[in-house]
Amino acid sequence: MKLYKLLAFLKRDFKIFLSYKMAMITTTFGTIFPLLTYFFINKLIPEQTQESLLQYGGSYFEFTLIGIAFTTYFTMAVQEFSAATRRDQMAGCLEALLSSQTDTKAIIFMSAVFKFIHNGTILIFMFIVAILFLGFDISSMNILSTILALILSLLVFVSLGIFSAAGTIIFKKGEPFGILFGTMSSLLGGAVFPVEILPDWLKAISYVVPIRYSLDALRLSILQGYSIPMLSNQLMILFFSAILLFPLSLKFFEWAVNKGKREGTLMQY
Amino acid sequence: MIIADNIFMQYPMPKKYIEYITSPFRSHKFTALKGVSLNIEAGDRIAFLGTNGAGKTTLLKIIGGLLYPTTGSLTVNGHDTKKESLKAKKKVGFVLNEERSFYWRLTGRQNLLFFASLDNFSGDGLHKKVDDLMDLVGLQEAKDKIFAGYSSGMKQKLAIARGMISSPDILILDEPTRTLDPISADDIASIISKRVHVNKDRTLLIATHSLAEAQRLCDKVCFMKKGAIVDFSSISDIIDKYKTLENYYKLIINSDKNFES
Numbered sequence: 001m002k003l004y005k006l007l008a009f010l011k012r013d014f015k016i017f018l019s020y021k022m023a024m025i026t027t028t029f030g031t032i033f034p035l036l037t038y039f040f041i042n043k044l045i046p047e048q049t050q051e052s053l054l055q056y057g058g059s060y061f062e063f064t065l066i067g068i069a070f071t072t073y074f075t076m077a078v079q080e081f082s083a084a085t086r087r088d089q090m091a092g093c094l095e096a097l098l099s100s101q102t103d104t105k106a107i108i109f110m111s112a113v114f115k116f117i118h119n120g121t122i123l124i125f126m127f128i129v130a131i132l133f134l135g136f137d138i139s140s141m142n143i144l145s146t147i148l149a150l151i152l153s154l155l156v157f158v159s160l161g162i163f164s165a166a167g168t169i170i171f172k173k174g175e176p177f178g179i180l181f182g183t184m185s186s187l188l189g190g191a192v193f194p195v196e197i198l199p200d201w202l203k204a205i206s207y208v209v210p211i212r213y214s215l216d217a218l219r220l221s222i223l224q225g226y227s228i229p230m231l232s233n234q235l236m237i238l239f240f241s242a243i244l245l246f247p248l249s250l251k252f253f254e255w256a257v258n259k260g261k262r263e264g265t266l267m268q269y
Numbered sequence: 270m271i272i273a274d275n276i277f278m279q280y281p282m283p284k285k286y287i288e289y290i291t292s293p294f295r296s297h298k299f300t301a302l303k304g305v306s307l308n309i310e311a312g313d314r315i316a317f318l319g320t321n322g323a324g325k326t327t328l329l330k331i332i333g334g335l336l337y338p339t340t341g342s343l344t345v346n347g348h349d350t351k352k353e354s355l356k357a358k359k360k361v362g363f364v365l366n367e368e369r370s371f372y373w374r375l376t377g378r379q380n381l382l383f384f385a386s387l388d389n390f391s392g393d394g395l396h397k398k399v400d401d402l403m404d405l406v407g408l409q410e411a412k413d414k415i416f417a418g419y420s421s422g423m424k425q426k427l428a429i430a431r432g433m434i435s436s437p438d439i440l441i442l443d444e445p446t447r448t449l450d451p452i453s454a455d456d457i458a459s460i461i462s463k464r465v466h467v468n469k470d471r472t473l474l475i476a477t478h479s480l481a482e483a484q485r486l487c488d489k490v491c492f493m494k495k496g497a498i499v500d501f502s503s504i505s506d507i508i509d510k511y512k513t514l515e516n517y518y519k520l521i522i523n524s525d526k527n528f529e530s
Binding site for chain 1: 278279280281301327330333334335336337338339355358359361363365368369370371372373374375379382383384386387388389391392395431435
């Protein structure tokens with residue numbers, strides 16, 4: 001993948017993003033309201049009373065902010081590849097993109113990068129607001145383990161996203177991965193409550209939901225300053241999920257594109 | 270040089286809900302191309318004629334690497350369009366007839382800069398290339414206008430400019446004047462004949478319903494009917510024999526058997 005091609009995609013998406021002025025304002029500032037909502041919900045829950053929250057420091061607001069912010073980001077990572085594919089299908093540009101001299105996989109990947117950067121900026125903005133105005137405490141944060149947890153998580157969710165894009169090419173609409181991820185992560189991933197409070201049978205299912213390990217590792221590294229060795233369980237699970245899912249997702253995507261080209265359905269939506 | 274060898278193309282057809290129960294493993298298929306074999310030399314200018322659904326666009330999309338044949342193979346300058354997709358596409362320019370194939374909120378120039386980057390242009394070379402192409406199709410004055418504000422003729426000119434980015438050996442035009450008024454259609458045809466076809470080794474493949482356009486821009490005709498090539502002749506031979514392309518066209522359309530001119 002060549003850097004100037006990636007820059008061309010970023011320029012394209014940034015210019016289109018700027019051209020929708022109202023959407024630009026609402027997507028950026030709309031993030032503050034859920035932040036405030038969870039801040040005030042936190043006032044109903046006295047600190048140090050929920051045993052399951054204690055391992056993360058005891059604050060429901062800090063627990064939920066990390067849960068919501070990163071679940072939103074990872075959900076975007078899962079859905080954006082298929083969303084970008086579908087946007088180009090519906091805009092009529094996919095055929096023009098695929099007739100260019102750039103590899104199909106690179107096109108799909110580069111089409112999604114702007115959204116990763118944009119949503120990443122919003123994520124940082126949310127944390128800055130929380131730190132400056134809402135008392136979110138990052139004084140114990142272990143930067144190295146946080147970055148590693150984030151990178152490994154992104155690899156896992158990007159892989160699921162590529163599966164999802166392949167699903168969009170095959171099924172057009174209603175692809176299963178993004179929907180499954182979105183609905184399962186808030187219940188089983190522990191986005192807004194610790195999975196420890198789930199009944200045993202649901203807790204057992206939550207062990208196969210990768211976002212559980214991502215959120216756990218991010219919370220412990222940001223709020224409690226856990227080092228890489230202290231997070232070895234979570235990080236190893238994410239690492240092995242990534243090295244299994246990433247190559248598989250690329251193969252599956254390639255198969256889906258070839259199937260679409262063979263059956264003439266690539267441009268249909 | 271393009272060599273097509275016994276190409277079949279089948280599209281899956283949607284099933285009715287009841288058929289998922291009554292015959293879950295049976296699939297319906299529509300055969301768009303039936304055993305197409307073709308040999309196109311460098312510099313040929315070929316008009317693909319035939320009624321809607323004859324298979325012209327499907328064949329051109331296979332040549333352009335946008336579709337893979339169900340069976341059979343197609344090579345462009347020795348490269349298989351499926352196995353060596355990027356190499357085969359390197360010297361093929363595709364002018365899509367779809368007005369929506371550009372980003373409407375970007376200017377014409379921004380659109381072209383984007384697509385030229387995908388065709389491996391960067392830095393000063395990229396900007397020079399795009400300016401040259403804007404000149405080529407006569408859009409220099411409208412280059413900074415938002416694409417949504419372009420007329421159909423301007424959109425088609427931009428599509429030709431995009432098809433010309435890699436200075437292709439083979440330029441495919443899928444109904445380039447379909448949505449245009451006669452004046453704009455004439456303008457597009459002039460650009461193709463006077464500016465695009467200055468390189469006599471450049472192969473032009475044009476799917477069209479306009480016989481006047483075919484006669485003006487091409488020297489050969491590939492006539493398709495129900496997914497098969499029923500005739501491949503030089504236009505001069507056709508005119509010698511049938512006086513006009515219209516006579517020839519009507520004769521083939523009304524003939525049930527395979528046709529040979």
